[in-house]
Protein backbone atom coordinates (compact mmCIF):
# COMPACT_ATOMS: atom_id res chain seq x y z
CA UNK A 1 0.00 0.00 0.00
CA UNK A 2 1.28 3.48 -0.82
CA UNK A 3 1.79 5.84 2.06
CA UNK A 4 1.54 9.58 2.21
CA UNK A 5 4.19 11.70 0.55
CA UNK A 6 5.34 15.31 0.63
CA UNK A 7 6.25 16.79 -2.73
CA UNK A 8 6.42 13.29 -4.18
CA UNK A 9 8.86 11.99 -1.56
CA UNK A 10 7.60 9.33 0.81
CA UNK A 11 6.89 10.76 4.26
CA UNK A 12 8.23 7.58 5.87
CA UNK A 13 11.53 8.07 4.04
CA UNK A 14 11.71 11.70 5.11
CA UNK A 15 11.09 10.71 8.72
CA UNK A 16 13.77 7.99 8.59
CA UNK A 17 16.30 10.31 7.04
CA UNK A 18 15.68 13.45 9.10
CA UNK A 19 14.04 12.10 12.27
CA UNK A 20 10.83 13.23 13.97
CA UNK A 21 9.16 15.50 14.79
CA UNK A 22 9.81 16.96 11.36
CA UNK A 23 8.35 19.87 9.43
CA UNK A 24 8.30 19.01 5.73
CA UNK A 25 7.33 21.56 3.07
CA UNK A 26 6.32 20.95 -0.51
CA UNK A 27 8.13 23.59 -2.57
CA UNK A 28 6.29 22.67 -5.76
CA UNK A 29 2.99 23.32 -4.02
CA UNK A 30 4.26 26.67 -2.69
CA UNK A 31 5.13 27.72 -6.23
CA UNK A 32 1.82 26.42 -7.57
CA UNK A 33 -0.18 28.30 -4.94
CA UNK A 34 1.64 31.57 -5.58
CA UNK A 35 1.00 31.29 -9.29
CA UNK A 36 -2.65 30.29 -8.79
CA UNK A 37 -3.08 33.38 -6.67
CA UNK A 38 -1.51 35.60 -9.27
CA UNK A 39 -3.36 33.96 -12.15
CA UNK A 40 -6.64 34.79 -10.47
CA UNK A 41 -5.78 38.49 -10.71
CA UNK A 42 -4.24 38.32 -14.21
CA UNK A 43 -4.49 41.64 -16.01
CA UNK A 44 -4.38 43.66 -12.81
CA UNK A 45 -1.34 45.30 -11.28
CA UNK A 46 -1.10 43.00 -8.26
CA UNK A 47 1.72 42.72 -5.76
CA UNK A 48 1.51 39.64 -3.54
CA UNK A 49 3.31 40.46 -0.30
CA UNK A 50 3.84 37.12 1.44
CA UNK A 51 3.21 37.55 5.18
CA UNK A 52 6.52 36.25 6.44
CA UNK A 53 5.22 35.61 9.95
CA UNK A 54 3.34 32.59 8.63
CA UNK A 55 6.61 30.86 7.91
CA UNK A 56 9.88 32.76 7.88
CA UNK A 57 12.08 29.72 7.12
CA UNK A 58 14.89 30.84 4.82
CA UNK A 59 14.30 28.09 2.27
CA UNK A 60 10.59 28.94 2.03
CA UNK A 61 11.23 32.68 1.86
CA UNK A 62 13.96 32.30 -0.78
CA UNK A 63 11.70 30.17 -2.93
CA UNK A 64 8.92 32.78 -2.87
CA UNK A 65 11.37 35.66 -3.38
CA UNK A 66 12.82 33.88 -6.43
CA UNK A 67 9.30 33.61 -7.83
CA UNK A 68 9.03 37.39 -7.60
CA UNK A 69 6.73 37.71 -4.59
CA UNK A 70 6.86 40.71 -2.29
CA UNK A 71 6.86 40.42 1.47
CA UNK A 72 4.98 41.75 4.50
CA UNK A 73 7.19 42.03 7.59
CA UNK A 74 6.32 42.97 11.16
CA UNK A 75 9.66 43.34 12.93
CA UNK A 76 13.28 44.23 12.38
CA UNK A 77 14.00 40.51 12.59
CA UNK A 78 11.57 39.74 9.78
CA UNK A 79 12.94 42.65 7.75
CA UNK A 80 16.43 41.18 8.04
CA UNK A 81 15.20 37.73 7.05
CA UNK A 82 13.19 39.07 4.11
CA UNK A 83 16.10 41.00 2.66
CA UNK A 84 18.52 38.12 3.25
CA UNK A 85 16.08 35.84 1.41
CA UNK A 86 16.24 38.12 -1.60
CA UNK A 87 12.92 39.99 -1.50
CA UNK A 88 13.43 43.29 -3.33
CA UNK A 89 13.06 46.16 -0.80
CA UNK A 90 10.72 47.89 -3.26
CA UNK A 91 8.34 44.92 -2.75
CA UNK A 92 8.43 44.90 1.04
CA UNK A 93 5.80 46.44 3.32
CA UNK A 94 6.35 46.85 7.05
CA UNK A 95 3.28 46.36 9.29
CA UNK A 96 2.75 46.33 13.05
CA UNK A 97 1.66 48.64 15.87
CA UNK A 98 4.96 48.58 17.72
CA UNK A 99 7.61 49.49 15.17
CA UNK A 100 10.45 51.12 17.07
CA UNK A 101 12.34 54.11 15.74
CA UNK A 102 15.30 51.79 15.14
CA UNK A 103 13.18 49.45 13.04
CA UNK A 104 11.77 52.39 11.10
CA UNK A 105 15.27 53.68 10.44
CA UNK A 106 16.34 50.24 9.20
CA UNK A 107 13.38 50.15 6.81
CA UNK A 108 14.02 53.69 5.57
CA UNK A 109 17.66 52.95 4.87
CA UNK A 110 16.68 49.98 2.73
CA UNK A 111 14.01 51.91 0.80
CA UNK A 112 10.96 49.72 1.47
CA UNK A 113 7.81 50.05 -0.62
CA UNK A 114 5.80 51.32 2.36
CA UNK A 115 5.36 51.37 6.09
CA UNK A 116 1.81 50.42 6.98
CA UNK A 117 1.34 53.08 9.65
CA UNK A 118 -0.96 52.18 12.53
CA UNK A 119 -1.10 55.33 14.70
CA UNK A 120 -0.54 59.10 14.77
CA UNK A 121 2.49 58.59 16.96
CA UNK A 122 4.03 56.15 14.53
CA UNK A 123 3.58 58.66 11.70
CA UNK A 124 5.39 61.30 13.78
CA UNK A 125 8.22 58.85 14.41
CA UNK A 126 8.41 58.05 10.70
CA UNK A 127 8.51 61.74 9.84
CA UNK A 128 11.31 62.39 12.35
CA UNK A 129 13.38 59.48 11.10
CA UNK A 130 12.81 60.33 7.43
CA UNK A 131 13.82 63.96 8.08
CA UNK A 132 16.98 62.86 9.88
CA UNK A 133 17.97 60.41 7.13
CA UNK A 134 16.74 62.66 4.32
CA UNK A 135 14.90 59.68 2.89
CA UNK A 136 11.28 59.60 1.73
CA UNK A 137 9.01 58.12 4.39
CA UNK A 138 6.72 56.12 2.10
CA UNK A 139 3.66 54.98 3.98
CA UNK A 140 0.14 53.64 3.77
CA UNK A 141 -2.38 54.21 6.55
CA UNK A 142 -3.79 51.03 8.03
CA UNK A 143 -7.50 51.53 8.46
CA UNK A 144 -9.93 49.53 10.58
CA UNK A 145 -12.98 49.54 8.37
CA UNK A 146 -15.22 47.99 11.03
CA UNK A 147 -15.49 44.72 9.12
CA UNK A 148 -15.79 41.62 11.26
CA UNK A 149 -14.20 38.53 9.78
CA UNK A 150 -12.11 35.53 10.58
CA UNK A 151 -12.21 32.30 12.45
CA UNK A 152 -11.40 33.16 16.04
CA UNK A 153 -11.52 36.19 18.37
CA UNK A 154 -7.73 36.08 18.73
CA UNK A 155 -7.22 36.65 15.00
CA UNK A 156 -9.98 39.18 14.37
CA UNK A 157 -8.39 42.52 13.52
CA UNK A 158 -10.80 44.66 11.50
CA UNK A 159 -12.54 46.72 14.17
CA UNK A 160 -11.74 49.52 16.61
CA UNK A 161 -11.83 47.00 19.47
CA UNK A 162 -8.41 45.73 18.50
CA UNK A 163 -5.06 47.47 18.76
CA UNK A 164 -4.58 47.51 15.00
CA UNK A 165 -4.84 50.40 12.56
CA UNK A 166 -6.78 53.65 12.91
CA UNK A 167 -10.44 54.41 12.38
CA UNK A 168 -11.47 55.91 9.03
CA UNK A 169 -11.80 59.48 10.27
CA UNK A 170 -8.35 59.44 11.84
CA UNK A 171 -6.95 57.83 8.70
CA UNK A 172 -8.08 60.86 6.69
CA UNK A 173 -6.52 63.22 9.24
CA UNK A 174 -3.19 61.40 9.02
CA UNK A 175 -3.26 61.54 5.23
CA UNK A 176 -4.01 65.26 5.33
CA UNK A 177 -1.31 66.00 7.92
CA UNK A 178 1.27 64.15 5.88
CA UNK A 179 0.87 66.65 3.05
CA UNK A 180 2.56 69.21 5.27
CA UNK A 181 5.79 67.25 5.52
CA UNK A 182 8.37 67.17 2.76
CA UNK A 183 9.58 63.86 4.10
CA UNK A 184 6.36 61.87 4.14
CA UNK A 185 4.95 60.25 0.98
CA UNK A 186 1.49 58.83 1.21
CA UNK A 187 1.35 55.83 -1.12
CA UNK A 188 -1.93 54.29 -0.16
CA UNK A 189 -4.42 52.82 2.26
CA UNK A 190 -4.19 49.41 3.83
CA UNK A 191 -6.39 47.16 5.93
CA UNK A 192 -6.26 43.62 7.22
CA UNK A 193 -9.59 42.50 8.55
CA UNK A 194 -8.78 39.11 10.01
CA UNK A 195 -7.33 35.72 9.36
CA UNK A 196 -8.65 32.36 8.13
CA UNK A 197 -11.44 34.14 6.24
CA UNK A 198 -13.37 31.79 3.98
CA UNK A 199 -15.87 34.24 2.45
CA UNK A 200 -15.27 37.01 -0.06
CA UNK A 201 -17.79 39.40 1.53
CA UNK A 202 -15.41 40.85 4.13
CA UNK A 203 -12.91 41.74 1.40
CA UNK A 204 -15.59 43.40 -0.68
CA UNK A 205 -16.69 45.39 2.35
CA UNK A 206 -13.11 46.35 3.18
CA UNK A 207 -12.47 47.45 -0.40
CA UNK A 208 -15.61 49.54 -0.33
CA UNK A 209 -14.39 51.28 2.82
CA UNK A 210 -10.96 51.97 1.32
CA UNK A 211 -12.50 53.26 -1.91
CA UNK A 212 -14.73 55.61 0.07
CA UNK A 213 -11.69 57.12 1.76
CA UNK A 214 -9.75 57.21 -1.51
CA UNK A 215 -12.67 59.15 -3.00
CA UNK A 216 -12.55 61.74 -0.24
CA UNK A 217 -8.80 62.13 -0.69
CA UNK A 218 -9.11 62.36 -4.48
CA UNK A 219 -11.59 65.21 -4.07
CA UNK A 220 -8.89 67.01 -2.08
CA UNK A 221 -6.37 66.39 -4.85
CA UNK A 222 -4.54 63.45 -3.27
CA UNK A 223 -4.10 60.41 -5.48
CA UNK A 224 -3.03 57.05 -4.16
CA UNK A 225 -0.56 54.69 -5.72
CA UNK A 226 -1.91 51.51 -4.13
CA UNK A 227 -4.67 49.86 -2.13
CA UNK A 228 -3.71 47.00 0.18
CA UNK A 229 -6.38 44.62 1.44
CA UNK A 230 -4.05 42.67 3.70
CA UNK A 231 -4.03 38.92 4.10
CA UNK A 232 -6.34 36.53 5.87
CA UNK A 233 -7.36 34.25 3.01
CA UNK A 234 -8.53 31.03 4.62
CA UNK A 235 -7.62 27.42 3.83
CA UNK A 236 -9.56 24.17 4.16
CA UNK A 237 -8.24 22.69 7.39
CA UNK A 238 -10.99 20.08 7.08
CA UNK A 239 -9.81 19.08 3.62
CA UNK A 240 -12.14 21.52 1.87
CA UNK A 241 -10.93 23.93 -0.79
CA UNK A 242 -10.51 27.10 1.28
CA UNK A 243 -10.96 30.59 -0.14
CA UNK A 244 -10.74 30.48 -3.93
CA UNK A 245 -8.54 33.32 -5.21
CA UNK A 246 -10.56 33.41 -8.43
CA UNK A 247 -13.71 34.01 -6.36
CA UNK A 248 -11.90 36.71 -4.44
CA UNK A 249 -10.76 38.37 -7.67
CA UNK A 250 -14.30 38.19 -9.04
CA UNK A 251 -15.74 39.70 -5.86
CA UNK A 252 -13.31 42.60 -5.99
CA UNK A 253 -13.56 43.18 -9.75
CA UNK A 254 -16.59 45.51 -9.75
CA UNK A 255 -15.02 47.77 -7.12
CA UNK A 256 -11.65 47.79 -8.85
CA UNK A 257 -12.96 48.33 -12.35
CA UNK A 258 -11.20 51.31 -13.94
CA UNK A 259 -9.16 52.05 -10.81
CA UNK A 260 -5.59 53.01 -11.53
CA UNK A 261 -4.20 51.93 -8.16
CA UNK A 262 -1.99 48.92 -7.76
CA UNK A 263 -3.53 46.19 -5.59
CA UNK A 264 -1.52 44.68 -2.75
CA UNK A 265 -2.52 41.50 -0.93
CA UNK A 266 -0.65 39.95 1.98
CA UNK A 267 -1.50 36.25 2.15
CA UNK A 268 0.50 34.14 4.58
CA UNK A 269 -1.51 31.08 5.53
CA UNK A 270 -3.05 30.63 2.08
CA UNK A 271 0.38 30.28 0.48
CA UNK A 272 2.27 28.35 3.13
CA UNK A 273 -0.31 26.44 5.18
CA UNK A 274 -1.21 23.58 2.83
CA UNK A 275 2.43 23.20 1.77
CA UNK A 276 3.52 22.09 5.25
CA UNK A 277 3.16 18.77 7.05
CA UNK A 278 4.28 18.00 10.57
CA UNK A 279 5.47 14.40 10.80
CA UNK A 280 5.39 12.84 14.24
CA UNK A 281 5.80 9.31 15.58
CA UNK A 282 3.61 7.55 18.07
CA UNK A 283 5.47 7.08 21.36
CA UNK A 284 2.80 4.97 23.02
CA UNK A 285 -0.90 4.43 23.39
CA UNK A 286 -2.66 5.12 26.64
CA UNK A 287 -6.28 4.43 27.50
CA UNK A 288 -8.24 5.80 30.40
CA UNK A 289 -11.75 4.70 31.31
CA UNK A 290 -13.01 7.60 29.23
CA UNK A 291 -10.61 8.25 26.38
CA UNK A 292 -7.96 6.83 24.13
CA UNK A 293 -4.75 8.85 23.97
CA UNK A 294 -2.21 8.53 21.19
CA UNK A 295 0.96 10.02 22.66
CA UNK A 296 3.24 11.37 19.93
CA UNK A 297 6.68 12.97 19.86
CA UNK A 298 5.45 16.43 18.73
CA UNK A 299 3.78 18.73 21.20
CA UNK A 300 2.16 22.12 21.62
CA UNK A 301 5.63 23.66 21.57
CA UNK A 302 5.94 22.46 17.96
CA UNK A 303 2.38 23.26 16.87
CA UNK A 304 0.53 25.62 19.17
CA UNK A 305 -2.57 26.26 17.08
CA UNK A 306 -4.78 23.48 18.52
CA UNK A 307 -4.01 24.53 22.09
CA UNK A 308 -4.24 28.28 21.47
CA UNK A 309 -7.19 28.53 19.11
CA UNK A 310 -8.83 25.10 19.35
CA UNK A 311 -7.73 24.82 15.74
CA UNK A 312 -8.47 21.50 14.07
CA UNK A 313 -5.74 20.07 11.86
CA UNK A 314 -6.27 16.75 10.14
CA UNK A 315 -4.05 14.09 11.69
CA UNK A 316 -3.70 10.97 9.56
CA UNK A 317 -1.53 7.85 9.60
CA UNK A 318 1.16 8.03 6.94
CA UNK A 319 0.68 4.36 6.02
CA UNK A 320 -2.92 3.21 5.68
CA UNK A 321 -3.89 0.99 8.62
CA UNK A 322 -6.57 -1.65 8.44
CA UNK A 323 -9.27 -1.77 11.04
CA UNK A 324 -12.16 0.38 12.20
CA UNK A 325 -11.43 4.02 12.99
CA UNK A 326 -12.25 5.09 16.53
CA UNK A 327 -11.98 8.47 18.26
CA UNK A 328 -8.68 9.26 19.91
CA UNK A 329 -6.90 12.31 21.28
CA UNK A 330 -3.49 12.88 19.75
CA UNK A 331 -1.41 14.41 22.52
CA UNK A 332 2.20 15.47 22.93
CA UNK A 333 4.70 14.94 25.74
CA UNK A 334 4.39 18.47 27.17
CA UNK A 335 3.13 18.80 30.74
CA UNK A 336 -0.05 20.73 29.96
CA UNK A 337 -3.58 19.48 29.52
CA UNK A 338 -3.82 21.75 26.48
CA UNK A 339 -0.99 19.84 24.81
CA UNK A 340 -2.93 18.16 22.06
CA UNK A 341 -2.62 18.11 18.28
CA UNK A 342 -6.12 16.76 17.73
CA UNK A 343 -9.09 15.90 19.92
CA UNK A 344 -11.48 13.14 18.98
CA UNK A 345 -9.62 12.35 15.75
CA UNK A 346 -10.96 9.24 14.03
CA UNK A 347 -7.92 7.01 13.83
CA UNK A 348 -7.39 3.30 13.16
CA UNK A 349 -5.65 1.14 15.74
CA UNK A 350 -2.08 2.45 15.96
CA UNK A 351 1.11 1.22 17.59
CA UNK A 352 4.32 2.73 18.93
CA UNK A 353 6.56 3.88 16.09
CA UNK A 354 3.71 4.55 13.66
CA UNK A 355 4.15 7.76 11.72
CA UNK A 356 1.39 10.38 11.68
CA UNK A 357 1.04 13.43 9.47
CA UNK A 358 -0.46 16.68 10.75
CA UNK A 359 -1.75 18.43 7.65
CA UNK A 360 -1.81 22.12 6.77
CA UNK A 361 0.93 22.90 9.25
CA UNK A 362 2.99 25.12 6.96
CA UNK A 363 1.68 28.40 8.36
CA UNK A 364 1.90 29.43 12.01
CA UNK A 365 3.33 26.02 12.86
CA UNK A 366 7.07 26.22 13.20
CA UNK A 367 6.90 30.01 13.31
CA UNK A 368 4.92 29.91 16.58
CA UNK A 369 7.02 27.11 18.02
CA UNK A 370 8.96 27.32 21.24
CA UNK A 371 11.32 25.23 23.35
CA UNK A 372 8.80 24.88 26.18
CA UNK A 373 9.59 21.90 28.39
CA UNK A 374 13.17 22.22 27.09
CA UNK A 375 12.29 20.55 23.85
CA UNK A 376 14.73 21.30 21.01
CA UNK A 377 12.97 22.65 17.93
CA UNK A 378 12.38 20.08 15.18
CA UNK A 379 14.25 19.84 11.89
CA UNK A 380 12.63 21.34 8.78
CA UNK A 381 13.01 20.14 5.20
CA UNK A 382 12.00 21.55 1.87
CA UNK A 383 11.10 19.11 -0.89
CA UNK A 384 11.40 20.72 -4.26
CA UNK A 385 11.26 19.06 -7.68
CA UNK A 386 11.45 15.64 -6.10
CA UNK A 387 14.47 16.38 -3.88
CA UNK A 388 14.43 16.82 -0.13
CA UNK A 389 16.93 19.19 1.44
CA UNK A 390 17.43 20.02 5.08
CA UNK A 391 16.38 23.64 5.61
CA UNK A 392 16.87 23.91 9.38
CA UNK A 393 18.85 21.50 11.52
CA UNK A 394 17.16 19.87 14.47
CA UNK A 395 18.15 21.73 17.60
CA UNK A 396 20.33 19.90 20.09
CA UNK A 397 20.28 19.93 23.90
CA UNK A 398 23.25 22.35 23.68
CA UNK A 399 21.07 24.79 21.69
CA UNK A 400 18.68 24.95 24.63
CA UNK A 401 21.28 26.65 26.85
CA UNK A 402 23.33 28.36 24.15
CA UNK A 403 22.54 31.92 25.25
CA UNK A 404 22.62 31.34 28.98
CA UNK A 405 25.41 32.70 31.18
Ligand code: LLP
Pocket residue numbers: 051054072095096155192194195196230231232233266267268269270305309363364
Ligand atom coordinates in the same frame (compact mmCIF):
# COMPACT_ATOMS: atom_id res chain seq x y z
N1 LLP B 1 -1.07 41.12 7.00
C1 LLP B 1 -1.16 41.50 8.28
C2 LLP B 1 -1.09 42.93 8.61
C3 LLP B 1 -1.34 40.54 9.29
O1 LLP B 1 -1.46 40.93 10.55
C4 LLP B 1 -1.41 39.17 8.94
C5 LLP B 1 -1.60 38.15 9.96
C6 LLP B 1 -1.28 38.83 7.60
C7 LLP B 1 -1.13 39.83 6.64
C8 LLP B 1 -1.34 37.40 7.13
O2 LLP B 1 -2.52 36.78 7.49
P1 LLP B 1 -2.87 35.35 6.87
O3 LLP B 1 -2.99 35.54 5.39
O4 LLP B 1 -1.75 34.44 7.18
O5 LLP B 1 -4.11 34.97 7.55
N2 LLP B 1 -1.40 32.80 14.39
C9 LLP B 1 -2.72 32.82 13.81
C10 LLP B 1 -2.82 33.79 12.66
C11 LLP B 1 -2.41 35.18 13.05
C12 LLP B 1 -2.41 36.13 11.89
C13 LLP B 1 -1.80 37.43 12.27
N3 LLP B 1 -1.72 38.39 11.21
C14 LLP B 1 -3.11 31.42 13.40
O6 LLP B 1 -2.32 30.49 13.60
O7 LLP B 1 -4.22 31.19 12.94
